[in-house]
Structure formats: structure tokens, C-alpha cells
Amino acid sequence: MIAILTGYGINADKELGEAFTAAGGSVEFVHLRDLIDDPSMLESFRILAFPGGFSFGDHIGSGTILGHMVKNHLQDAINQLIQRDGLVLGICNGFQTLVKMGLLPNTQGDWSNEASLISNESGLFIDDWVGLTVNTLxxxxxxxxxxxxxxxxxxxEGKFIYAGMNAELKELPKELVAFRYQDNPNGSQDDIAGITDPSGRVLGMMPHPEAFIRGEQHPRRLKTSQGAGLSLFRNAVAYVSSDK
Amino acid sequence: MRIEISYRPEFDDGKVRKILRGLETELSEQIADLRIVDVYLLEERLKNQAGEITRLFLDPVSQQAEVRLTQEDPGLIDGDWGRKAAPSWDLMVEISYKPGVTDPVAVTAWEALELELDGERPGVSRDNTDDAPLRVQTARQLVFTFSKELDEETKRRIGETLLPGLSNPLIQKQLSMYSDEYSRGTRFPLLYPFVADTEVPAVQYFPIARMNDEQLVALSRERLLALSLDEMRVIREEFSRPGQIAARKKRGISTDISDIELEMLAQTWSEHCKHKIFQARIDYRDENGKSTTIDGLFKSYIQATTDALSASRPDLRSVFHDNSGVVDFDEEHVVCFKAETHNSPSALDPYGGAITGIVGVNRDIMGTGKGAKPIFNTNVLCFGHPHTAPEEIPRGLLHPKKVMSGVHEGIIDGGNQSGIPTVAGAFLFDDSYLGKPLVFCGTGGIMPRKVLGEESWLQHVDSGDLAVMLGGRIGKDGIHGATFSSLALDEDSPTSAVQIGDPITQRKMLDFLLEARDKGLYKGITDNGAGGLSSSLGEMAEFSNGIRVDLDKAPLKYAGLAPWEIWVSESQERMSLSVAPDTWEAFHELARRRGVEATVVGEFTSSGFVELVYRNETLGLLPLEFVHNGLPVMELSASWIEPEKRRPESQARAYIRVQAGHWNSEEFMTARLFELLSEPNIRSKEDLVRQYDHEVQGQSVIKPFTGVRSDAPTDGGLIRPVAESSQGLTVTHGVCPRMSEADTYQMAVHAVDEAYRAHIAMGGDPDRASALDNFCWPDPVQSDYTPDGEYKLAQLVRANQGLKDACMEYNLPLISGKDSMKNDAVLGGKKVSVLPTLLVSLLGIHGDVEKATDQSFASEGDEVYLLGSAEYRLGGSYFEKLEGNQLGATPQIDLKGNRTRYEAIHAGIQSQLFSSIHDISDGGLAVALSECCIGGRMGARIEISGLRAISPLETTDGSERLTAAALLFSEGGGRFVVSVPPGRKETFKSLFPEAERIFLGVTGGENLEIRDGGEAAINVPVERLVESFTTPW
Incomplete structure (x- = not known):
């Protein structure tokens, strides 16, 4: 049901699989090489997930090279997945990949580059917990x-910028924002932490909901058995399991 | 051709801010603008695809590119950042790697081109090595614009100040130009020189059987073999042995020793690989002059400890003989742990040294048993004091701040890019680490208990198996690393010893290996670290009793390596495997699909020989027995000088008596607490540690920081490696080098106690912890160069005794370890030796992560207790360091008493007795209390006179009444600060009777208020504690 992409420096695949499994999904890990060789593999899945990591070391801009590979070889297969009412998720490096290849925000429907994720304002890699506000619009x-x-x-490199079609800074349409930071950690435009495409089926976000599926993962170790991130994966599993 | 990519001017580049922060403030204030430009340099034959390649590297939204196809032609330009004929900038610097130094970005660029332009360029595919391979270089430009108001002369002066600090001349090339030079047409080159392909040097032979002692010594020195005269004599003897001569004659090989044979022996017999000092027979004279013979420190103390404990520890699966120690985790999984040091390379190139240290120890895990998956990293880093005045730094050395920033950067990239969380570690600062920094890197891993029906910790190498090299190619990098690290650092230290690890190449190899392991495509595996193929294949050959290697089959980065260089090169990201001939095809095909290079370089045999062949000519034929067991055991002498003779107690007491009045004043104690909280060893490391990914893999439970604002340090790391199981793994450290000056026995005991008590404090199982020992010592062999060698060796003996005694009492087997014995630097005639340093790293089982503890005060009105003995001795403490005067003996540790108390504490944690529990370590009770307050943003009212009443402090410290300062700042082990909610008071008291607990006070309020017999000792707002704790570096 759920394909989790691996290979080339992707490294947060294990816990993303665990999150979908905890949400009741059945997970398969798919190496990008195998998928490129046989894009029809995607037909047997309802969700394609791009985990976090350092694809190609982030050496040439985070997600840039992976984005090129996916776009060059899998654009049709992914478009078909979305048209079949399938879902696509990109977390952290996965989000960077979706943005760099134009699948997000994709307001024109042609995978053109509209936004980017650039170096944090501090210039530093940061590991810290943040509060996220969900955009009800x-x-x-x-x-x-x-x-x-x-x-x-x-x-x-998590600072979100939206430049529109002619590289002038603009605002992302409000209804495409999925999450905002409560306390902006990286200088993202409009505090944006995650966005969707106009269909809502493609979600990308810098924070890691898959790292909060059990209460003890929270820095204050909440005594709840489940972490709040789990509901995102439940939503997706429920969506692709219902009727269709 | 060059492609230059930078951020569009309208976007703020955070990396610029980072570079400016790394400069001295006065300098960065003069810089009005800085732009970072990424440069890709490609061979001319790709010219026609310039547009396509640029689009591959460019993010069109945030970046702009300039492409120069020829030296004159500006070529394709997308955007402009003021570099046209009249430049608006002042100084442009370009930094590239020297030929032959690993450039991970170029590796990625190369791979991207291969994957994305596939089929369009001839000669790119790795499988088609007949064509000239494509070569890519990268560089980084820094384009500075200085403040407008400055005149040209000042700008030049700033430029000249700036330039030397921007790169490391050992590994990088730096070019620069001012704008007027640019206007006159000066440009950076279109391509930098590559390593020139050269002729393979002829093999050299040495008539060792006919050489005299002087010639032997000269040969060892000239070839950087680090072999002593005695060792060279053993080789001479072997090459004079009739059997050896006959065997060689029979095979038609020269009876002289070849360079490759000599290099293999030097590598295998190096201190780094052979641990000669830990194997040596030692004549040890104790403080009474009584002599005993120690038949090997390793055997007598380390192995003996584990052997003695093995009956009570059925969970030990594989200890000492593999790349890491393996113990049970649960019914389904085993875990393993290893720590290494990477000191000498980190002194020369801090970034490359540290990153190579991490990816190197990761490979130890990947090469354990059938291959484990790394699940966490640790690091303990020891540097010179960051505030050392520049003129105090010996010539040829980097400033500790520079070393620290490079090492830190290496740890960030090494761990983060590999997807392995950095879950625990420490920073230590001491002047003794000015010469060689210590960079300890540890990694833990996990394996299923069984792989295809067989126990995962077993591996096989049989005669007839193929010897396979996997991963990166071989270059001249890292040649002589093993022998070099067995020498002191000096001005002539070889730059070839420097390597730069590439986590991404290795990550791909890891993904492939786990897939191949589970399909049963290989039989045995070990990593290529120090000593390269010589070490890995040399060791694997012991299983089958022989190997034949065809060195010309090994894939090279460039032509021209001598056979001996191929054999001992330490080029990174490589593993050696034994593969059955019938699985080779499947193994090779999967490797190809995963983008990992695999090559058959030879065959395991049962000949009893290491046979080294190059282009069908046998260059080396060494009996395995001689290679591995031919080295005679060293005989060394050690002589202990008791602490009283070196730092008389009476002097310390006299000093304290004079200071007592002063020490007892509130003003003094308050000031000292603030000084301790901001002392580099103790202060918050959050600004550094938050740059490590400590959560990838989704396992973290106790993170590096805790408390309501997540800014108080925890005692160690706790992870939940298997999502389906609520069982956890604790990861902790103990390292107390400051105690070494007084007594290395106590130093070792305290290190074990610190690691073990942190495990206990988090709720770990007292009988399910295992430890690693990593010794970093100054040279302990008596010589003209080390006149105090006998004492330093006695310090090593004492440390081993302490290690054994503590581990025995705590039921703590030693499952793996490493030693680095030459941590001295001689520069400008000055010798700097590290403090004898023992790092104890501990891996423990935690029964239920939901019962993990908190370190911070949690609610007002909880009672605060000290569990453990009161302590007053100040020797080896940070208080002593600040006082700048020896303060006598170190605290003594009651191991038996501690063990009993730890069991009670464990029982208390199981019944959720404590609101918080925090161990007392650096800075003593006062600092531990401060950290509890910082974490909870909650004060406490504390009375310490109870410490005098209850404790067995029959000895005074020289003053009439023990000073409050001694009670507050002593660092004795075995102690905890706990807070107990009112509702659990009775249960608490039944578990910890009167004699086992010392009441300190109650939580609450906004101040940490400490009284001594009613008299105010310290009374400060918690916010002030936070401020001191986070003082800028």
C-alpha cells in the first residue's frame, strides 16, 4: 500500500516505515534504482513517501540531484499515482526533493520550479523540537x-521561500500552507513549515512527524502511549483505505 | 570549463553568517558583504553539454550560475553578482582540494553526471575502465566586499589578515585576487591539476640479512616504518632462516625482503595495530619498591575481568576478537559497540580527521559478525583550552579553537550525513591536549540474532573463497596512517596520513551490505581501516590459513601506485569480504545496481602464506605465522611513585587552612559557582550539540537535553532501538583525566563509576551493562625522549588495576577496547603530552523506557536528598583547577557500598519513587543542584550542614571545620541528587534508611538558596545560573 523510497543517502526510511505501520498501513521499502528501472512498480501502491536524509550528501543543494532523477524518470508514474487519488509525502530531505523537482507547490500543474528551501538563517544544522500550527484553510x-x-x-537548509514563476518573492497561496512554525527556527517565509499541492494529495514538510509516534519520544516524555505525529499517518492510511 | 553557482543576491545566505561568526569580531565587522560561490570544474570534452550540466546543479529559484567555457569567454551567464569589468567587490578567494585529497562533493557531482547524463558521454561508466574516466573537481569561492569607508591600504591589510585563516594548506590550495587584478584580466584556472598518472615505481629489495644494526635503524626511519631495532632484528633473523630462504628460492623469489613485505610487517606490527605495550611483559615496582611481573596488561586486567565475569553474564556473545563487542539485546536481536580514536589526523586536519574517525568506527560495526547496522554514534573530544593565548601555541600547531571548530564540523557531517544519531558525548578542555587533541568516536549497532538460520555474530572465511574489496577506490591517501599514529607528532608529519571520509559513499555501501547479508551473498566481512588491505585481508587470512592477492586487480583512483602503496593505503569507505565463488555473480550484480564497486582481488587459501602478486610476479611471500606471531613480546619496566611523594597532603592542608576563611564566604562560593558553570568543561554545550542530529532513526528517549526548556544536560543517552519492544539501550561515558595527576588508579575507578552511575541514574539494569575501554596515553616507554617513561607506564598499570577493580565490583564486562599510546607532540623543541586519559563507554540494557527518569526538579515542595557518601576531597576537581593549586588527594570510591546503593536506586526507579534523579559529577554537588534547577526553572532551599553530621568525614581538610566549599565542589563518585514527591516519602525512607540518605532541602522558589548551618552560602536566582551556564565561548 505504501512505498517508502530508499537509496542514495536517504536515511530516515526505517522510522517512516514504522510510523505508517503503527498507523495500520502495510509498508514496502523500494530502492530508487529498482523503481527507475520499472516505474510500473508504482501501480501497486497508493502512497509514495520520500523520507528524510542526505540524498547525494546534499552536496549540490539539498534534494537537487534526487529531484532531477525522480523527475526525469518517474514524472509520469507519479502523476498517474496522484490522478488515481494516491498520496505523496516528502519529509525533510524528501520535502526538499519534491520542491526542487517542482511537484510542490505545482500551482501550474507542470512541475515547474516555484519555491525553494535554502540555508537556515543561522547557517547551522539544527536538531530541536518545534511547535506546529495546522492550517485549517x-x-x-x-x-x-x-x-x-x-x-x-x-x-x-529548511528556510522556505516562494518565488512564483519569475523568481520574484511572492506569497504562496494561503490554502496551500499545511503547517506553520509557532516559533520560526530558520527564517522561513510566512513561518511555513509544510505545504501541499493544489490537490492536497501531495504534502511536504521540514519537521519530522514520524519522530513523534510514541509519547516517550517527546523531550518531556509525555505519558501518552501515542505521539501526536501519528494522526498524520492515520489520516493517510484511512484516506487510501476508504471505498476507493 | 567552470560552472559557478551562488545564491541570488535577494536571498540571504545563512552560511555566510556562519563563516563570519568563525572570524575574529574585529575582522568580521570590516566585511560589508560576503558571497559564497560553489564552483564545479569539468573537463573540456563536456563543453557541449554545459547547459544541461548547469541545470543539473542549479536551483533556478534561489541560485544563479555563471559558466566559463574558455579562459577568455564568459560563456553562459545567468545573473550577475557584480563581477563584470568593474567589480564591486574587493577580494575573491578560491579554495580547492590539493590533487589526491578526497573531495566528497566532486564524488557526488561525478555520480550525478553518470546517473543523469547516462549514455551520452563516453568513458564515464565505472565498468568501462578502458576509456579515460571523467574527472570532476569542486572549489569554493568567497567574495568579500569590505566596508565602504575603508581606504585601499586598509582593505589590503584586512585581506592579508583574513587569508591565512580561510583554508588548511595541508590539504587545500588557496588562490586569491583583489578586484584590480580581476579588472586587469586575471582569472582563476578553468581546471586544477589532477594527480598525474605516473609510471609504477619499481619494487625495491633490501638485503636485510646482511644489514648491520645501524643500517636497520636507518631503514626503519627512512621508510617511516616505526619499527624498533629489536623488531628489525627479528625480521633480519627471519630472512636469514634457512627454511625461509629455501622456500623463496623454490618459488624463484628474491631472498632479500621486498618493500611490500617490509611495509606489511611494519603495519601489522605497529603499536596502532598490534598493541605492543598492552601485550608487553612488565616489571612493575609499586610504592614500596616491591616488584611484580605483569604478563600483559590486556591479559591480566582487561581480558581477566571479562573472563571472571563471563559466568554471571550469559548475554556476552562475542568479545575482543571481532571489530566490536557483541551482547544480547532481546530474544530477536544482539547489539554491538566499539570506540576508536583519531587523534593524530585530527591534529593536522581537524575536519577530515574527525569525519574519518566517525565513518571509520561505523565500518567497525558494519564489519562485525555478518555485518551490523549502526544505530548510534558517540564522541568524546579533548582539546586545549579554547582561551589559550595565540602566542602560547607551539609553532606548527593549530589553535584549539580552530581544532575544535574543525572537529565539531566533522562530527556534524560524519554523523548527520550517515543517518546515525549522535546520542552521547562530551567536550573536555585541558592544556595538555594542545599538542594532540583526543578524538574518541564510538558507534553502536544492531543485528538480528540469526541471519538465514545462523548466529549473526559468526562469520566464515574458507580456503577457496574469493577475497573481495568493496566500496571506494585506492589512492595514496592515508599511506602510513598506522605507523604514523605510532609516532609523536612533529613538523615533518606526513600529509599523506590525512584522509577525508565520505559518508554518502559509505551509506550506499551500508544499504547494499545489509541487503546482501540478508540474502546470504557473502560469508565474512571486515573493514579497511588502519593498514588498509594489508590489515583486513591479513587478518581474514588467519581463518583460512592463507591468501593470495593480485594487487593489480585492485581498482585505483589514478595510475602509478606502487604495489606496496596499494597494499597499505588507507583510502576510505572500503570493506573486505569473503565471498563463495557460487554467490559472486549475484553479489556483483546487486552491488552494481546499488552503485557500489566490488572487485575480486584474490583468493583465500590454506597455504600458510600471504602471497602478494603484481602483474603475475610474486613480490611477497610471508609465512602467516611470522606475520601475526613473529613479533616477540616487549619487556618493559614500570615504577610507581605514590601520590604523597609527588603532592604531599600536608602542603595541601596548609594551603586550605590559610584559605578556609575566604572559602567560607558567601561572596567566594557564589563567584566560584558562576565560574564553574561557565568553565568550558562544565558550561552548556547546547549550541554545539544541537548541530548533531541526535534523533534520526526515531529511537531517542533520553535526549542530550532535558527540562521545561530542553536546555539542561542529561546524564547520558537512552534509545529504544526496536519499536516493537519497550526495552531500551543506555549509552554513557566516564572520563576523568584531571584525576590522573594525583592517581591514575582513582582516575580509572572514577571513570568507570561515572559511566555506570549515569546508566543507573537513567534507570538502567545494574546487571546488564557492558563497557569499552579506550586508553589514550603519553608514550610510556622509557627512552631519552621519554625520561619519565617508567612512571608513565606505572600510571598505565595503576589505571588498569582501577579499571579491573571497578568493573569486577559493578559486574561490568569489558567487551572491546582500543589504545593509543603515543599522544605526545614535539614542536619547537617543546614536548606536550596528554594527561593519561581513559575513556569508559558503556552500553546498557534498560528494562522499560517508560520508566526512564528525569534529571530536572519537577514540582514545588519535593524533598531533595543526596544519595551517596558526603565527600570533601578536592584533588582532581574543577574547583582545584580554578584554584590553581594542588588540593591533595582525590576522593576515594567505596565500590561495594556504591553497588548496594545502585541496586536500591534501581529498585526505587522501578517503583517510580523519584521526581528527578541526577548524578553528581564535574563541579560537584553545587553544579548538580544548579543543573536540576536550570532544567526545571525551579529553585530549591538547601542546607548542607547535614553533610558534616552524617558522613564519615573523620578527616578534616586542614581547616577547623570542613569548608562549605569542599562540601559543595568536591567531585567524589557514587553520588546523586534526587527529589522525592511528598506522597512517596515513606516508601523512599524505607528503601533508603537514615544512614543511606542525606536530607538537603526542598524544591521551590526562584532562587537556588544554599545555607550552611543557617549561614547563607549561595543565594542566586535560577535565571542567573542559566546565564552563567550559557556564557558565550
């Missing part, structure tokens, strides 16, 4: 009925 199935929640960020 966004009808995406990923974030339906989600309360505001905490989860960690772990990135060096």
Missing part, C-alpha cells in the same frame, strides 16, 4: 482534523 486529507502539535526539525 487547507483541506488536504493528510492534515484533516489534526490538532497543533510538536515534533523535531533536523535540517540545515
Amino acid at each position: 487547507n483541506p488536504s486529507p493528510w492534515i484533516r482534523n489534526m490538532p497543533d502539535f510538536d515534533c523535531p526539525i533536523r535540517h540545515g
Whole structure:
């Protein structure tokens, strides 16, 4: 049901799989090489997830090279997945990849580059927990009925900028914002932490909801058995399991 | 051709801010603007694809590119940052790697081109090595604009001040130009020189059987073999042995020793690989002059400890003989742990040294048993004091701040890019680390208990198996690393010893290996670290009793390496494997699909020989037995001088008597507490540690920081490696080098206690912890160069005794370890030796992560207690360091008493008795209380006179009444600060009777208020504690 992409320096695949599994999904890890060789593999999945990590070391801009590979070889297969009412998720480096290849925010529907994620204002990699506000204007199935929640960020290039088509700074359409930081850690425009495409089926975010699926993962070790991030994965699993 | 990419001017580049912060403030204030430009340099034959390649590297939203195809032609330009004919900037600097130094970005660029322009360029594929391979270089430009109001002369002066600090001349090339030079047409080159392909040097032979002692010594020195005369004599003897001569004659090989044979022996017999000092027979004279013979420190203390404990520890699976120690985790999994040091390389190139240290110890885990998956990293870093005046730094050395910033950067990249969380560690600062910094890197891993039906910690190398090299290619990097680290650092230290690890290449190899392991595609595996193939294949050959290697089959980065260089090169990201011939095809195909290079370089045999062949000519034929067991055990002498003779107690007491009045004043104690909280060893490291990913893999439970604002340090790391199990793994450290000056026995006991008590404080199981020992010592072999060698060796003996005694009492087997014995630097005629340093790293089982403890005060009105003995001795404490005067003996540790108390504490944690529990370590009770307050943003009212009443402090410290300062700042082990909610008071008291607890006070309020017999000792707002604790560096 859920394909989790691996290979080339992706490294947060294990816990993303655990999160989907905890949400009731059935998970398969798919190496990008195998997917490129046979894009029809995607037909058997309802969700494609791009985990965090350092694809190609982030050496040439985070997500840049992975984005090129996916776009060059899998654009049709991914478009078909979305048209079949499938879902796509990118977390951290996965989000950077979706943005660099133009699948997010994709307001024109042609995967052109509209936004970017650039070096944090401090210039430093940061691992810290942040509070996220869920944008209720966004009808995406990923974030339906989600309360505001905490989860960690772990990135060096997470400052979101939206430039529109002619590289002038503009505002991202409000309804495409999925999450905002309560206390902006990296200088992102409009405090943006995560966005969706206009269909709502593609979600990308810098913070790691998969790192908060159990209470003890919170820095103050909440005595709840579940972490708040889990509801995002439940939403997705429920969405692709219902009727269709 | 060069492609130059930078941020568009309208976007603020955070990395610029980072660079400016790294400069001296006065300098950075003169810089009005700085732009960072990433430069990709490509061979001319790719010219026609310049546009396509640029689009591959460029983010069109945030970046702009300038492409120069020829020296004159500005080529394609997208955007402009003021570099046209009349430049608006002042100084442009370009930093590239010297030929042959690993450039991870170039590796990525190369791979991206291969993957994305596939089929369009001839000669790029790695499988098609007949064509000239594509070569890519990268560089980084820094374009400075100075403040407008400055005149040209001042700008030049600033430029000249700036330039030397921007790169490391050992590994990097730096070019620079001012804007007027640019206007006159000066440009950076289109391509830098590559390592020139050269002719393979001829093999050299040495008539060792006919050489005299003098010639032997000269040969060892000239070839940087680090072999002593005695060792050279053993080789001479072997090459004079009729059997050896006959065997060589029979095979038609020269009876002289070849360079490759000599290098292999030097590598295998190096202190780094052979641990000669830990194997040596030692004549040890104790403080009474009584002599005993120690038959090997390793055997007598380390192995003996684990052997003695093995009956009570059925969870030990594989200890000492593999790349890491393996113990049970649960029914389904085993875990393993290893720590290494990477000191000498980090002194020369801090970034490369540290990153190589991390990816190197990661490979130890990947090369354990059938191959484990790394799940956490640790690091303990020892530097010179960051505030050392520049003129105090010996010539040829980097300032400790520079070393620290490079090492820190290496740890960030090494861990983060590999996707392995950095869960625990420490920073230590002492002047003794000015010469060689200590960089301890540890990694833990996990394996299923069984792989395809067989126990995962077993591996096989059989005669007839293929010897396979996997991963990166071989270059001249890291040649002589093993022998070099067995020498003191001096001005002539070889730059070839420097390597730069590449986490991404290694990550791909890891992904491949785990896949291949679970498919059963290989049989045995070990990593290529120090000594390269010589070490890895040489060791694996012991299983099958022989190996034949065809050195010309090993893939090289560039032509021209001598066979001996191929054999001992320490080029990174490589593993050696034994693969059965019938699985080779499947192994090779999977490797190809995962972008990992795999090459058969030879075959394991049962010949009893290491046989080294190059282009069908046998260059080396060494009996395995001689290689591994031919080295005679060293005989050394050690002589202990008791502490009383070196630092008489009476002097310390006399000093304290004079100071007592002063020490008892509120003003003094308050000032001292603030000084301790801001002392580099104790102060918050949050600004550094938050740059490490400590949460990837989603396992973290106790993180590096805790409390309501997540800014108070924790006692160690706790992770939950298997999501389905609520069982956890604790990861902790103990390291107390400051105690070494007084007594290394106590230093070792305290290190073990510190690591173990942190495990206990988090709720770890007292009988399920295992430890690693990493010794970093100054040279302890008596010589003209080390006149106090016998004492330093006695310090080593004492440390081993302490280690054994503490581990025995705590049921703590030693499962793996390493030693680095030459941590001296001689520069400008001055010798700087590290404090004898023992790092104890501990891996423990935690029964239930939901019962993990908190370190911070949690609610008002909780009672605060000290569990453990009161302590007053100040020797080895940070208080002593600040006082700048020896303060007598170190605290003594009651191991038996501690063990009993730890069990009671464990029982208390199981019944959730404590609101908080925090161990007392650096800075003593006062600092521990401060950290509890900082974490909870909550004060406490404390009375310390009870410490005098209850404790067995029959000895005074020289003053009439023990000073409050001694009670507050002593660093004795075995002690905790706990807070107990009112509702649990009775249960608490039944578990910890009167004699086992010392009442300190109650939590609450906004101040940490400490009284001594009613008299105010310290009374400060918690916010002031926070301020001191986070004093800028």
C-alpha cells in the first residue's frame, strides 16, 4: 500500500516505515534504482513517501540531484499515482526533493520550479523540537482534523521561500500552507513549515512527524502511549483505505 | 570549463553568517558583504553539454550560475553578482582540494553526471575502465566586499589578515585576487591539476640479512616504518632462516625482503595495530619498591575481568576478537559497540580527521559478525583550552579553537550525513591536549540474532573463497596512517596520513551490505581501516590459513601506485569480504545496481602464506605465522611513585587552612559557582550539540537535553532501538583525566563509576551493562625522549588495576577496547603530552523506557536528598583547577557500598519513587543542584550542614571545620541528587534508611538558596545560573 523510497543517502526510511505501520498501513521499502528501472512498480501502491536524509550528501543543494532523477524518470508514474487519488509525502530531505523537482507547490500543474528551501538563517544544522500550527484553510486529507502539535526539525537548509514563476518573492497561496512554525527556527517565509499541492494529495514538510509516534519520544516524555505525529499517518492510511 | 553557482543576491545566505561568526569580531565587522560561490570544474570534452550540466546543479529559484567555457569567454551567464569589468567587490578567494585529497562533493557531482547524463558521454561508466574516466573537481569561492569607508591600504591589510585563516594548506590550495587584478584580466584556472598518472615505481629489495644494526635503524626511519631495532632484528633473523630462504628460492623469489613485505610487517606490527605495550611483559615496582611481573596488561586486567565475569553474564556473545563487542539485546536481536580514536589526523586536519574517525568506527560495526547496522554514534573530544593565548601555541600547531571548530564540523557531517544519531558525548578542555587533541568516536549497532538460520555474530572465511574489496577506490591517501599514529607528532608529519571520509559513499555501501547479508551473498566481512588491505585481508587470512592477492586487480583512483602503496593505503569507505565463488555473480550484480564497486582481488587459501602478486610476479611471500606471531613480546619496566611523594597532603592542608576563611564566604562560593558553570568543561554545550542530529532513526528517549526548556544536560543517552519492544539501550561515558595527576588508579575507578552511575541514574539494569575501554596515553616507554617513561607506564598499570577493580565490583564486562599510546607532540623543541586519559563507554540494557527518569526538579515542595557518601576531597576537581593549586588527594570510591546503593536506586526507579534523579559529577554537588534547577526553572532551599553530621568525614581538610566549599565542589563518585514527591516519602525512607540518605532541602522558589548551618552560602536566582551556564565561548 505504501512505498517508502530508499537509496542514495536517504536515511530516515526505517522510522517512516514504522510510523505508517503503527498507523495500520502495510509498508514496502523500494530502492530508487529498482523503481527507475520499472516505474510500473508504482501501480501497486497508493502512497509514495520520500523520507528524510542526505540524498547525494546534499552536496549540490539539498534534494537537487534526487529531484532531477525522480523527475526525469518517474514524472509520469507519479502523476498517474496522484490522478488515481494516491498520496505523496516528502519529509525533510524528501520535502526538499519534491520542491526542487517542482511537484510542490505545482500551482501550474507542470512541475515547474516555484519555491525553494535554502540555508537556515543561522547557517547551522539544527536538531530541536518545534511547535506546529495546522492550517485549517487547507483541506488536504493528510492534515484533516489534526490538532497543533510538536515534533523535531533536523535540517540545515529548511528556510522556505516562494518565488512564483519569475523568481520574484511572492506569497504562496494561503490554502496551500499545511503547517506553520509557532516559533520560526530558520527564517522561513510566512513561518511555513509544510505545504501541499493544489490537490492536497501531495504534502511536504521540514519537521519530522514520524519522530513523534510514541509519547516517550517527546523531550518531556509525555505519558501518552501515542505521539501526536501519528494522526498524520492515520489520516493517510484511512484516506487510501476508504471505498476507493 | 567552470560552472559557478551562488545564491541570488535577494536571498540571504545563512552560511555566510556562519563563516563570519568563525572570524575574529574585529575582522568580521570590516566585511560589508560576503558571497559564497560553489564552483564545479569539468573537463573540456563536456563543453557541449554545459547547459544541461548547469541545470543539473542549479536551483533556478534561489541560485544563479555563471559558466566559463574558455579562459577568455564568459560563456553562459545567468545573473550577475557584480563581477563584470568593474567589480564591486574587493577580494575573491578560491579554495580547492590539493590533487589526491578526497573531495566528497566532486564524488557526488561525478555520480550525478553518470546517473543523469547516462549514455551520452563516453568513458564515464565505472565498468568501462578502458576509456579515460571523467574527472570532476569542486572549489569554493568567497567574495568579500569590505566596508565602504575603508581606504585601499586598509582593505589590503584586512585581506592579508583574513587569508591565512580561510583554508588548511595541508590539504587545500588557496588562490586569491583583489578586484584590480580581476579588472586587469586575471582569472582563476578553468581546471586544477589532477594527480598525474605516473609510471609504477619499481619494487625495491633490501638485503636485510646482511644489514648491520645501524643500517636497520636507518631503514626503519627512512621508510617511516616505526619499527624498533629489536623488531628489525627479528625480521633480519627471519630472512636469514634457512627454511625461509629455501622456500623463496623454490618459488624463484628474491631472498632479500621486498618493500611490500617490509611495509606489511611494519603495519601489522605497529603499536596502532598490534598493541605492543598492552601485550608487553612488565616489571612493575609499586610504592614500596616491591616488584611484580605483569604478563600483559590486556591479559591480566582487561581480558581477566571479562573472563571472571563471563559466568554471571550469559548475554556476552562475542568479545575482543571481532571489530566490536557483541551482547544480547532481546530474544530477536544482539547489539554491538566499539570506540576508536583519531587523534593524530585530527591534529593536522581537524575536519577530515574527525569525519574519518566517525565513518571509520561505523565500518567497525558494519564489519562485525555478518555485518551490523549502526544505530548510534558517540564522541568524546579533548582539546586545549579554547582561551589559550595565540602566542602560547607551539609553532606548527593549530589553535584549539580552530581544532575544535574543525572537529565539531566533522562530527556534524560524519554523523548527520550517515543517518546515525549522535546520542552521547562530551567536550573536555585541558592544556595538555594542545599538542594532540583526543578524538574518541564510538558507534553502536544492531543485528538480528540469526541471519538465514545462523548466529549473526559468526562469520566464515574458507580456503577457496574469493577475497573481495568493496566500496571506494585506492589512492595514496592515508599511506602510513598506522605507523604514523605510532609516532609523536612533529613538523615533518606526513600529509599523506590525512584522509577525508565520505559518508554518502559509505551509506550506499551500508544499504547494499545489509541487503546482501540478508540474502546470504557473502560469508565474512571486515573493514579497511588502519593498514588498509594489508590489515583486513591479513587478518581474514588467519581463518583460512592463507591468501593470495593480485594487487593489480585492485581498482585505483589514478595510475602509478606502487604495489606496496596499494597494499597499505588507507583510502576510505572500503570493506573486505569473503565471498563463495557460487554467490559472486549475484553479489556483483546487486552491488552494481546499488552503485557500489566490488572487485575480486584474490583468493583465500590454506597455504600458510600471504602471497602478494603484481602483474603475475610474486613480490611477497610471508609465512602467516611470522606475520601475526613473529613479533616477540616487549619487556618493559614500570615504577610507581605514590601520590604523597609527588603532592604531599600536608602542603595541601596548609594551603586550605590559610584559605578556609575566604572559602567560607558567601561572596567566594557564589563567584566560584558562576565560574564553574561557565568553565568550558562544565558550561552548556547546547549550541554545539544541537548541530548533531541526535534523533534520526526515531529511537531517542533520553535526549542530550532535558527540562521545561530542553536546555539542561542529561546524564547520558537512552534509545529504544526496536519499536516493537519497550526495552531500551543506555549509552554513557566516564572520563576523568584531571584525576590522573594525583592517581591514575582513582582516575580509572572514577571513570568507570561515572559511566555506570549515569546508566543507573537513567534507570538502567545494574546487571546488564557492558563497557569499552579506550586508553589514550603519553608514550610510556622509557627512552631519552621519554625520561619519565617508567612512571608513565606505572600510571598505565595503576589505571588498569582501577579499571579491573571497578568493573569486577559493578559486574561490568569489558567487551572491546582500543589504545593509543603515543599522544605526545614535539614542536619547537617543546614536548606536550596528554594527561593519561581513559575513556569508559558503556552500553546498557534498560528494562522499560517508560520508566526512564528525569534529571530536572519537577514540582514545588519535593524533598531533595543526596544519595551517596558526603565527600570533601578536592584533588582532581574543577574547583582545584580554578584554584590553581594542588588540593591533595582525590576522593576515594567505596565500590561495594556504591553497588548496594545502585541496586536500591534501581529498585526505587522501578517503583517510580523519584521526581528527578541526577548524578553528581564535574563541579560537584553545587553544579548538580544548579543543573536540576536550570532544567526545571525551579529553585530549591538547601542546607548542607547535614553533610558534616552524617558522613564519615573523620578527616578534616586542614581547616577547623570542613569548608562549605569542599562540601559543595568536591567531585567524589557514587553520588546523586534526587527529589522525592511528598506522597512517596515513606516508601523512599524505607528503601533508603537514615544512614543511606542525606536530607538537603526542598524544591521551590526562584532562587537556588544554599545555607550552611543557617549561614547563607549561595543565594542566586535560577535565571542567573542559566546565564552563567550559557556564557558565550
